[in-house]
Structure formats: C-alpha cells, structure tokens
Amino acid sequence: MSLDKGALKTTIVQLLTDMLEKEENSIEEFADRLSTAIDDYTKGAKIVYASGLTSATGGAVTGTFNGNIE
Numbered sequence: 207m208s209l210d211k212g213a214l215k216t217t218i219v220q221l222l223t224d225m226l227e228k229e230e231n232s233i234e235e236f237a238d239r240l241s242t243a244i245d246d247y248t249k250g251a252k253i254v255y256a257s258g259l260t261s262a263t264g265g266a267v268t269g270t271f272n273g274n275i276e
Contacts, residue, residue: 208252208276217243252276 221239258272
C-alpha cells in the first residue's frame, strides 16, 4: 500500500469538523485521534528498493540506498 495524502487530509478535516461540533473541548481526544490518523498514514508507506546496498556474510550493510518511499 502506498501513502495516500488525500485520505489523510480527509481524516483530518473530519476530525476538525467533529471537534468543532462538540459541546466541550477535548484536547486529549483531538490528540489521540490525530496521532492515530498520522500513525495509520505512515504505516501505509511502501519502501521500494532498487539497488545500492551490499553486505558481507554476517557483516554490516554498506552502500547508498537507491529507492524511494511511496
């Protein structure tokens, strides 16, 4: 799955709309819901590795990562 900025934006807009409609402020609820939205968004990241890294058997990985995050 790749990152979907539009879906994150929609989630944040809905969160803000919900918070504006509440009778009482809830900083804790806002923080919880926003952090969950960000967490869900970042967990959707896909790392695409093309080339560039090598390792000796049982050794450290070296080189330059050639790829991207989607």
